[in-house]
Amino acid sequence: MIRRFPSSAYNPISMFGAVIAIVNFVIILGMLSYELVIGGLAPYSGIIAFIILPSALVMGLVFIPVGMHFERRRLAKVENGEKPRSFYIDLGKPSHRLASMIFISGTIIFLIATAVGSYRAYEFTESVTFCGETCHVVMEPEAVAHKNSAHARVTCAECHVGHGAGWYVQSKLSGAYQVYAAALNLYPRPIPTPIENLRPARETCEQCHWPDKFHGSQEKVFNHYMVDEENTEWSIRMLIKTGGGSKEAGVAQGIHWHMNIANEINYIATDESREEIAWVKIKDHEGNVREYFNELNPIEPEDIKNHEPRRMDCIDCHNRPAHIYQTPSKAVNKAIASGDIEQSLPSAKRIAVEALIDEYTTKDSALVTIKEQIVNAYKEEYPDALESRKDAIDKMIVSVQDIYSRNFFPEMKVRWDQYPDHIGHFTSQGCYRCHNGNLVSDSGLAISTDCNNCHIILSQGQDSETKSIGINGVEFKHPVDIDGAWQEMACSECHTGTSQL
Ligand code: HEC
Ligand code: HEC
Ligand code: HEC
Ligand code: HEC
Ligand code: HEC
Ligand code: HEC
Known part of the structure; x- marks a missing residue:
């Protein structure tokens, strides 16, 4: 047999390494060309092509010199019982020449491939496919909600990692643990919120959203x-006084200006979900400081140093920019407004909501039961409608199933009450965590609860879109008589989402 390589290369370890390296190299090449030509590798193949196979390839390559090292020692012992000569290259020898050429060109190809490969590995591990779809069950709620949000085109990494090497490395380290936790089924259900160490909004949200922007008052119809x-x-129909961030960019007023840019607000919450706020400190643009203590959830001034205050940023209000889970009532309201559920279908709101609030253990069983429940409800209460409004009822079933699929994830125990939305105050405390009248300063000033500070109601009731508008706003009128309870209680105390409200 003609030996083209140095004799030390002919040993089982090096051969084994070479075979591994070549086989992996060929598979990677195959997968890459598949992706180039046909496109769209499945999530799992991405992990294989960009992470597992290249690691195996490198391992194979490492085996080659290791095997050669031991083989040279063995050969030297066998031949003359001496220690082997130290390493040398003799370009005069054809076998050394060939081996060197292969080594040099191999290294060049390998370095280029590594550069391309690690860029693809970087790109891939930052992609929505990797973050949202690889561990399918674990991230399904977030991935589905994200796909249905205003941020569907913003990648997970743009909010959860942001720019810069430090956060990239940190995210990969914690990501490695998450892959392990997902593989061994060690993760909590639901995944706890808020995220303890989420990167500050200044370095993520504010890369795209200019905080100074003047939004003015925004009209919204609920x-x-x-x-x-x-x-x-x-x-x-309301005007929400979103306002703007700075005097330079427009009139400095409204929700955004007061809260965020000109003023620095720090707060202490006594629970991990940051719902129970005990202390708030505001430093305004002139440097004046004011502290508020919660009369119902007191924290002693000397106790403050035992807590780490949180500096309020965009996420304290916009905590659901990408993962919104609606209450049954709200989701059904939207479906009726859009016509997916016909308003003329008798008791459609109640029947749809009742089908959604029942607890299910799996999504598949939920979808089947929802259909049965709606059909049975009409069979019992409106047998005529079951015939005459068959199309509308079928459309309603599809719509309610769709609402379920987008907002409920029983496998992960995810639904609206696990992830309260902090914008507003209708089904969770939201703004009322501070604007509840209980947070009072030394001078007796409470953080305001005046409805008109935040929005004015233009019209309410039926046909609110066409009704004439009160330019100074009208007083809120609760649709059913609850004896003025809305003035004393938070809306979210009754409108919890767990009943028909
Ligand atoms: C527009 C920015 C944004 C995008 C895009 C985004 N997220 Fe989030 N994500 C957030 C914020 C904000 C929170 C809540 C943080 C908090 O309250 O501490 C969050 C929370 C989470 C949580 C914790 C559970 C929860 O709902 O609070 C997970 C898991 C998560 N995101 C995964 C993902 C995945 C997977 C993607 C991509 C499919 C993604 N995120 C895309 C901003 C984003
Ligand atoms: C990569 C850029 C990018 C990042 C990062 C980003 N956003 Fe956005 N955001 C957008 C774009 C683009 C839109 C507009 C989408 C549209 O109108 O279709 C938007 C829309 C919004 C809206 C209006 C939503 C709605 O329902 O109309 C809010 C609020 C918002 N972003 C808050 C945030 C917050 C909070 C963060 C950080 C957690 C964030 N964004 C991070 C690009 C970004
Ligand atoms: C005090 C709570 C609060 C803070 C802090 C806050 N926002 Fe808002 N933001 C609101 C409210 C309330 C609205 C009105 C829209 C609504 O009701 O959905 C709004 C509206 C917006 C909109 C326009 C949404 C639309 O529908 O067009 C964007 C974009 C936005 N905020 C981004 C940000 C960014 C970026 C930050 C951080 C610099 C931030 N917000 C901080 C409460 C807040
Ligand atoms: C962490 C506590 C906290 C949360 C949560 C919070 N705020 Fe505030 N807000 C404050 C403080 C403190 C002030 C300043 C009160 C003062 O100057 O007396 C303030 C002031 C305001 C003002 C100006 C009020 C005025 O008197 O002119 C508006 C408007 C406002 N907040 C809207 C909101 C909205 C909308 C939300 C929910 C999306 C919200 N806030 C959530 C603490 C909070
Ligand atoms: C601290 C600011 C603030 C105060 C005080 C406040 N609201 Fe609101 N409210 C909001 C914001 C912000 C929203 C918008 C939520 C959204 O965009 O989903 C809202 C939404 C609403 C809605 C629509 C709810 C829905 O989802 O259909 C009603 C109705 C309402 N508020 C009534 C009131 C009444 C009545 C009061 C006084 C008792 C009041 N609000 C006090 C900030 C406030
Ligand atoms: C004491 C309990 C209670 C409080 C507090 C309360 N509501 Fe209601 N709300 C009800 C009941 C009961 C209904 C009737 C439900 C029905 O028949 O549709 C209702 C219905 C509504 C509806 C119409 C139907 C729906 O659920 O979509 C709106 C809008 C509403 N409430 C807004 C508010 C707002 C805004 C607040 C806070 C300012 C509030 N409610 C506070 C009990 C309450």
Whole structure:
């Protein structure tokens, strides 16, 4: 046999390494060309092509010199019982020449491939496919909600990692643990929120959203339908005083200006979900400082240093920019407003909401039961409608199943009450965590609860979109008589989402 390589290369370890390296190299090449030509590798193949196979390839390559090293020692012992000569290259020898050429060109190809490969590995591990779809069950809620949000085109990494090497490395380290936890089924269900060490909004959100931007007042219509046979409309049309961030960019006023840019707000929450706020400190743009203590959840001034205050940023209000889980009532209201559920279908609001609030253990069983429940409800209560409104009922079933698929994830125990939305105050405390009248300063000033500080109601009730508008706003009118309870209680105390409200 003609030996083209140095004799030390002919040993089982090096051969084994070479075979591994070549086989992996060929498979990677195959997968890459598949991706180039046909496109769209499945999530799992991405991990294989960009992470597992290249690691195996490098391992194979390492085996070659290791095997050669031991083989040279063995050969030297066998031949003359001496220690082997130290390493040398003799370009005069054809076998050394060939081996060197292969080594040099191999190294060049390998370095180029590594550069391309690690860039692809970088790109891939930052992709929505990798973050959202690889561990399918674990991240399904976030991935589905993200796909249905205003940020569907923003990658997970742009909010959860951001720019810069430090956070990249940190995210890969914690990511490695998460892959392990997912593989061994060690993760909590649901995944806890808020994320303890989320990168500050300044370095993520504010890379795209200019905090100084003046939004002015934004008109919003909140469509509601009552739980009665007619599904009576009760919509509220409001101007939300979002305002702007700085005097330079427009009038400095409203929700954004007061809260965030000119003023620095720090707070202490006594629970991990940051719902119970005990202390708030505001430093305004002139440097004046004011502290508020919660009369119902007191924290002693000397106790403050035992807590680490959190500096309020975008995420304290916009905590659901990409993962919104709606309450049954709200989701059904939207479906009626868009016509997916016909308002003329008797008691559609109540029947749809009842089908959604039941607890299910798996998504598949939920979808089947939802259909049965809606059909049975009509069979019992409106047998005529089951015939005459068959199309509308079928459309309603599809719509309710769709609402379920987008907002409920029983396998991960995810639904709206696990992830309260902090914008507003209707089904969770939101702004009322501070604006509840209980946080009071030394001078007796409470963080305001005046409805009109945050928004004015333009019109409310039926046909709110066409009704004439009160330019100074109208006083809120609760659609059913609850004896003025809305003035004393937070809306979210009754409108919890767990009932028909
Ligand atoms: C627009 C920015 C943004 C994008 C894009 C985004 N997230 Fe989030 N994500 C957030 C914020 C904000 C939170 C809540 C943080 C908090 O309250 O501490 C969050 C929370 C989470 C949580 C914790 C559970 C929860 O819902 O609070 C997970 C898991 C998560 N995101 C995964 C993902 C995945 C996977 C993707 C991509 C499919 C993604 N995120 C895309 C901003 C984003
Ligand atoms: C990579 C850029 C990017 C990042 C990062 C980003 N956003 Fe956005 N955001 C957008 C774009 C683009 C839109 C507009 C989408 C549209 O109108 O279709 C948007 C829309 C919004 C809206 C309006 C949502 C709605 O329902 O209309 C809010 C609020 C918002 N972003 C908050 C945030 C917060 C909070 C963060 C950080 C957690 C963040 N964004 C991070 C690009 C970004
Ligand atoms: C004491 C309990 C209670 C409080 C507090 C309360 N509500 Fe209601 N709300 C009800 C009841 C009961 C209904 C009737 C449900 C139905 O028949 O549709 C209702 C219905 C509504 C509806 C129409 C139907 C729907 O659920 O979509 C709106 C809108 C509404 N409430 C807004 C508010 C707002 C805003 C607040 C806070 C300012 C508030 N409510 C506080 C009990 C309450
Ligand atoms: C005090 C709570 C609060 C803070 C802090 C806050 N926002 Fe907002 N933001 C709101 C409210 C309330 C709205 C009105 C829109 C709504 O009701 O959904 C709004 C509206 C917006 C909109 C426009 C949404 C639309 O529908 O067009 C964007 C974009 C936005 N905020 C981004 C940010 C960014 C970026 C930050 C951080 C610099 C931030 N917000 C900080 C409460 C807040
Ligand atoms: C962590 C506590 C906290 C949260 C949560 C919070 N705020 Fe505030 N807010 C404050 C403080 C403190 C002030 C300043 C009060 C003062 O100057 O007396 C303030 C002031 C305001 C003002 C100006 C009020 C005025 O008197 O002119 C508006 C508007 C406002 N907040 C809206 C909101 C909205 C909308 C939300 C929910 C999306 C919200 N805030 C959530 C603490 C909070
Ligand atoms: C600290 C600011 C603030 C205060 C005080 C406040 N609101 Fe609101 N409210 C908001 C914001 C912000 C939203 C918008 C939420 C959204 O965009 O989903 C909202 C939404 C609403 C809605 C629509 C809810 C829905 O989802 O249909 C009603 C109705 C309402 N508020 C009534 C009131 C009434 C009545 C009061 C006084 C008792 C009040 N609010 C006090 C900030 C406030």
